[in-house]
Amino acid sequence: xxxxxxxxxxxxxxxxxxxxxxxxxxxxxxxxxxxxxxxxxxxxxxxxxxxxxxxxxxxxxxxxxxxxxxxxxxxxxxxxxxxxxxxxxxxxxxxxxxxxxxxxxxxxxxxxxxxxxxxxxxxxxxxxxxxxxxxxxxxxxxxxxxxxxxxxxxxxxxxxxxxxxxxxxxxxxxxx
Numbered sequence: 527x528x529x530x531x532x533x534x535x536x537x538x539x540x541x542x543x544x545x546x547x548x549x550x551x552x553x554x555x556x557x558x559x560x561x562x563x564x565x566x567x568x569x570x571x572x573x574x575x576x577x578x579x580x581x582x583x584x585x586x587x588x589x590x591x592x593x594x595x596x597x598x599x600x601x602x603x604x605x606x607x608x609x610x611x612x613x614x615x616x617x618x619x620x621x622x623x624x625x626x627x628x629x630x631x632x633x634x635x636x637x638x639x640x641x642x643x644x645x646x647x648x649x650x651x652x653x654x655x656x657x658x659x660x661x662x663x664x665x666x667x668x669x670x671x672x673x674x675x676x677x678x679x680x681x682x683x684x685x686x687x688x689x690x691x692x693x694x695x696x697x698x699x700x701x702x
Contacts, residue, residue, distance in 0.1 A: 553677030554595040558582030575613040623655030
């Protein structure tokens with residue numbers, strides 16, 4: 527009286543991992559979209575071209591295996607490769623400011639633009655840092671978290687469906 531049981535083990539480890547990474551990257555993209563929207567509103571505009579430099583990108587950190595969101599400004603070469611007009615000012619100058627410096631001509635005897643002559647050198651007074659990138663993220667952290675909550679709920683559901691326990695961690699309050 528021997529009975530046979532057919533038990534098949536299905537390993538869905540890779541599928542769950544791929545789904546988790548995909549949902550994590552999507553959650554980060556949603557928060558990047560919120561950051562870009564607020565950054566375009568808050569940026570000190572001297573030229574509409576400067577808004578073409580704003581960018582967010584999601585990538586996998588190979589040392590930890592975790593998706594990370596990076597917020598920053600594209601270079602003028604990257605903006606031009608996207609088919610948009612780049613700004614003449616460096617985004618780094620606007621974010622971090624510049625110190626006092628002297629501007630001298632490189633390939634001419636005097637500094638001139640069109641018909642206006644500025645002389646042999648110009649004492650530039652510098653520019654204050656705006657810290658618009660940092661301030662935008664810090665001032666809108668609640669909205670960024672709300673954009674991620676939808677996808678984080680899907681991640682929890684995916685883990686529970688795979689039979690994994692979700693560790694909520696220690697609860698703490700933010701000092702906003």
